[in-house]
Amino acid sequence: MSALDTSTYRQREESITYQAESAGMGETHELLTLNIGPHHPATHGVLRLLTTMEGEVIRDVKPIIGYVHTGIEKTAEQKAYWKVIPVIERMDYLSYYFNAMAFCGAVEDLLEVEVPERAQYLRVIHLELDRIMSHMVWLGTSALDLGAISMFWYCFRERETILDLFEMSSGQRMHTRYFQVGGVIEDIPRGFVAKVKQFCNEMPTRADQYADMLEKNQIVLERLRGTCAMSAEELLKFGVTGPLLRAAGNPWDLRKAAPYSSYDKFDFKIPVGTVGDNYDRYRVRHAEIYESVKIIEQAIDGLPEGPYITPDRKVALPPRHELATSMEALIHHFKLVTEGFRVPPGEAYHAIEGPRGELGCFVRADGSGKPARVHMRDPSFTHLQALAPMVKDAYLADMIATLAMLDPILGGIDR
């Protein structure tokens, strides 16, 4: 049998029973409660897990969250709509473009403004770059958890390249405030297209290198294969979407099912797993990198000309050169900068496919310039509920690997 055949290894382990045996003095085995506290070296943020274990086997895990609760939703109610965007971006701090996209999508639904096509393509490019960047951080930190420490540096090298692209288009590396209601804040500069194309040429080779480093390693395979699998029906009951659901075999992706922002114009595939164990989750996310690169290439090749933000001056700032000639432009600019646009009363829920799953934003408008309620439906929040049944009766080391493959982002969980 090959070294990759892990079933005999597991059988040997499982033959050890955990029945309570009398040790002659009437002792019984006890369950140990271990607090994997809010500060722990697995860099997934401040998550506290109260694990009840029997030896090394986990019988129950209770996640306790709230250690980075920032009151983002309450703060967002105090700010004008366009000022909410920087606040809401800081929720899920690895997918900041997605947070802004969900919110802008909800407000655009309420206002019924059309986003011009160039803006949609630019949004898609930045969203997919953000998806790759989020997967890079996930891969680097997950490999760090498993013990493959050098992956961290390779993945962060790619991340630096992507952040250079973000800095080129918007001036900021993270939390760029690039997406605005109605489009994007600024057109891309000269040289951006060339740099993106260069990145798209390099990225698939780099992703192949990461696969080579990890996938033939016996330790990685034994830790990931066959551990903590969960079927798609179970996951759906918990509300899990995204790469976790796709690894379990259900090809659900909002980019294909309910396309938004011109995703239906691009040709890409959805990687789907079979068993739903940790190895499939890793492979699905890794394969998504190639698909995202394909989307970026198509978007950058087919980038249409046109405005980069809606021409509706009641929602978007007029271009600066108009302020010198047109009185109306001046008045619009003044109104938008001081008070902001008003949204007629209504409620909207806009969901997009983030790197972790369905990222939704609920906005309730009451007719004033500030939203009355902003709620972000974060995928990691719902995925954390599925952690307990996933790791039941698995080893502690399997739980660490599962937590890494779950890709929780505590900023999104706690908001």
Add this chain to the structure above:
Amino acid sequence: MPDATGLELIAHELREANEGSILQTEFRHRRAVLEVAPEHVPAVLQQLHDKGYTFLASLHGVDYYPEEPRLGVLYELMDMHEVDRISVKARVSTQAPRIPTATGLFPGANFPEREVYDMFGVVFDGHPDMRRILMPEDFEGFPQRRDFPVGGEPVLFTYNEETGYGKYQ
């Protein structure tokens, strides 16, 4: 989203099944909302589940201050086969903030219901673990209600240095 007529058909069926459950329907911005009386929420959710809306996308609370009843809980359901979304809204007042839980039907409602309790004070009857989830356990008050102050540190300027730290929102 089911269009306006589809929504009315669904509402009609649900009204026939349960008396007095659907209070009103709303269809705006391509979004279908069924407003439901709080005590009928599990039955309505079960019937929508049987109709195909098997996925609970989001469960969140809204404070409709100053309209009464003030606290609303929204259930965003999705039909994955037809790619259809429908929302169910239940409104309760602060005097009697109780709604039966949806965790029996959707285990994924566990954490969101705790969050609604923590932030708004709506108690879900039958929830296995009704505790605060985001704020510390001994926190008093429900932060995301509209009449709860935003709080924060006062910003100190020269003009309010002598007289005190001034009002902040």
Add this chain to the structure above:
Amino acid sequence: MEIKRETVDPSDFRVRQLNARDMLRGDLVGEELDKFVEQSVMTTTLEKAVSWSQGNSIYPMTFGLACCAIEMMSIVGMRVDIARFGWEAFRASPRQADLLILSGRVSVKMAPVIRRIYDQMLEPKWAISMGACCSSMGVFNNYALVPSDKFMPIDVHVPGCPPRPEALMHGILRLRDKIQGHPPDGWRERYDAVGTEEVLTPEQQRRSAQDPAINVFPGGDTAGA
């Protein structure tokens, strides 16, 4: 012509220079010799050497809270490489670390945990407050956050949201200067603006002592854990 005599502080460099000249000639005796040896050997050489080596081998603690943590992880990356300064050994246990880089927003629930971890660190220890959220309240001025000055002494605040890795590096190098005994001049010294400080009236001083917006614990005041 009047001759004014004033006693100079013995650690004044001119006095030290004269003492050094006398020692080389063999003229420095008795108490002055003892004092000279004390000063030049203990204060000058040993302490400086110790603090030089401390500053070059800090073990930071992994304390990533939120978005700033990702930028802190990228100073470990290769572009802005913290290993150039010898600080790459991030330790997870507070007993082994001497620098706490608070990166991210500190919520009400997390503040006692951070304080406990800071107390568990062994002296000498330093703290960097990275980012706007823990230095001040940052983008979010609301009920859920605590500025880090309120519960622990901070040595260097690094502004930014999130600060670029280069900005964090600048803050780290400032901390290293502080550790090694030559703290950088404040901006007033650098820009020749000494004398522009706002002087509070006695009434303001009394009021700000009574009810400060920000409590700062004096350094070294740690209830051991």
